[in-house]
Structure formats: structure tokens, C-alpha cells
Amino acid sequence: MTGLLSPQELEARLRDVGTRRYHSLHPFHRLLHGGRLDFGQVQAWALNRYYYQAMIPVKDSSVLARMEDAELRRVWRQRIIDHDGDHAGEGGIARWLKLTDGLGLDRGYVTSLVGLLPATRFAVEAYVHFVREKSLLEAIASSLTEMFSPGIIEERVAGMLKNYDFVSRETLAYFDNRLTQAPRDADFALDYVKTHARTPEQQQAVIRALEFKCDVLWVQLDALYFAYVDPKMAYPGAFLPTESHAPGERR
Numbered sequence: 235m236t237g238l239l240s241p242q243e244l245e246a247r248l249r250d251v252g253t254r255r256y257h258s259l260h261p262f263h264r265l266l267h268g269g270r271l272d273f274g275q276v277q278a279w280a281l282n283r284y285y286y287q288a289m290i291p292v293k294d295s296s297v298l299a300r301m302e303d304a305e306l307r308r309v310w311r312q313r314i315i316d317h318d319g320d321h322a323g324e325g326g327i328a329r330w331l332k333l334t335d336g337l338g339l340d341r342g343y344v345t346s347l348v349g350l351l352p353a354t355r356f357a358v359e360a361y362v363h364f365v366r367e368k369s370l371l372e373a374i375a376s377s378l379t380e381m382f383s384p385g386i387i388e389e390r391v392a393g394m395l396k397n398y399d400f401v402s403r404e405t406l407a408y409f410d411n412r413l414t415q416a417p418r419d420a421d422f423a424l425d426y427v428k429t430h431a432r433t434p435e436q437q438q439a440v441i442r443a444l445e446f447k448c449d450v451l452w453v454q455l456d457a458l459y460f461a462y463v464d465p466k467m468a469y470p471g472a473f474l475p476t477e478s479h480a481p482g483e484r485r
């Protein structure tokens with residue numbers, strides 16, 4: 235068993251997990267950002283990721299419900315507001331739907347989840363269950379992938395704007411707010427785990443929680459790759475792009 239790490243050593247171990255396992259390394263993202271996906275494949279990505287977006291506030295509500303400290307709840311509740319907004323039509327989920335609108339996907343179809351790949355559903359549900367079942371420390375640690383998200387978001391927005399004429403700054407606006415929200419959230423969560431993981435066992439549990447979360451993100455891209463890139467075996471009933479993938483062409 236590894237001995238007790240200093241807070242700095244723990245942070246270094248966590249950053250190392252990201253370097254090796256974060257979903258920026260996945261071949262599907264390399265294709266997405268490099269402009270090598272067609273319109274239908276980008277639609278499939280946005281449609282599946284909608285479920286992740288929609289469930290993030292459900293996940294954070296579960297985390298919040300387990301916090302017995304009002305000060306902690308006051309900080310964490312901002313995450314739910316960021317995604318749900320204060321009013322209908324505001325917040326991250328609404329902005330994600332602007333992206334699926336911009337890609338010509340019917341809102342009713344997207345939000346019905348009918349076209350979702352089963353692996354997307356299972357991965358996202360696993361994240362929600364994880365934060366309910368594990369310790370609060372592990373639940374908070376599992377959000378730490380956000381330490382690595384500003385890099386991938388900058389790469390994604392620049393790459394997609396350059397390479398696809400069917401997306402615009404406006405349809406990708408979801409990511410603008412994430413560039414400030416993610417570092418704020420990640421700094422808080424990182425400070426929390428560095429302060430509260432006080433035994434070797436707790437520190438290992440924190441590292442495993444981050445590895446688990448990398449798995450949640452990675453497996454969603456595995457499923458997209460299998461269904462829509464190679465060997466293109468989408469689950470029966472899952473979203474199928476139309477035959478023609480001319481950029482800008484609507485389904």
C-alpha cells in the first residue's frame with residue numbers, strides 16, 4: 235500500500251491520471267476536433283452528449299443532498315444553477331440544445347433519448363450512481379476531470395470552427411461559459427480533496443474516483459466510435475444519420 239502523500243504529491247498523482255486517461259486522448263475526439271467527421275457523425279456526438287449534460291445537475295443534486303455543511307452546499311449549488319439556469323431557456327442544458335438545434339436535430343427527438351446509444355445511458359447512469367453510493371470525498375473527487383477540460387474545450391472550439399461550416403460561435407456557445415466555470419469548480423474540488431483525503435486509503439480512493447470518471451467519459455466515445463465510425467454498427471433503434479452528409483445539410 236502506498237504511504238501518505240503530501241497534498242502536492244496527491245495533486246501530481248491526480249494530474250498524472252488526466253495525462254494518461256482523459257478523453258482528450260480518445261481517437262473519436264481527435265477525429266471530431268480535426269474536422270474528420272461528417273455532419274451525421276457530429277450530430278451523433280451532440281445527441282449522445284445531450285444525456286451527459288442533462289444528467290450533470292441530477293448528479294450534482296445528489297452530491298448536494300449529501301452535504302451536511304451549509305457553506306459547502308452554497309458553493310456546490312452554483313453547479314446546478316449553471317446547468318439549469320434560473321429560468322426556462324437559460325443555463326447549460328438550454329445552450330446544449332442550441333447546438334443540437336443548430337445541427338438540425340429535432341428537440342423532441344433529442345430530449346426523448348430514443349436515439350441514445352445504450353453505452354451512453356449506462357455510462358452516465360454509472361456516474362450518477364457513483365456519487366450516491368460512494369463517500370462524499372469520492373463523489374467530489376469524481377468531478378476532477380474538469381481540471382483538464384479547459385484544454386480540450388479550447389482545442390474543440392477552435393478545431394470545429396475551422397473545420398466545419400455547419401457549426402458557428404453561436405451554436406458552440408455552450409463552451410464559452412465552461413471556460414470560466416470548469417476552472418472555478420475544479421479549483422474548489424481539488425482544494426477539498428487535498429484537505430480532506432487524510433489517510434493513504436482516502437487518497438487512493440480519490441485517485442480511483444478520478445480514474446472511474448475518466449472511464450465514464452472514455453466509454454461514451456468508444457460507443458460513438460463503434461456505432462458511427464468503425465465498424466459503424468449502431469444499436470438497432472439508435473440515431474442513424476441520413477444517407478447524405480453534405481456539410482450544412484439538415485436531416
Ligand SMILES: O=C(O)c1cc(C(=O)O)c2c(n1)C(=O)C(=O)c1cc(C(=O)O)[nH]c1-2
Binds near residue numbers: 290378381383412
Ligand atoms: O467538454 C468536455 O470535454 C467536458 C468534460 C467534462 C469533464 O471532464 O467531466 C465536463 C464538461 N465538458 C462539461 O461541460 C460539464 O458541464 C461537466 C460537468 C462535469 C462534472 O463532472 O461535474 N464534468 C464536465
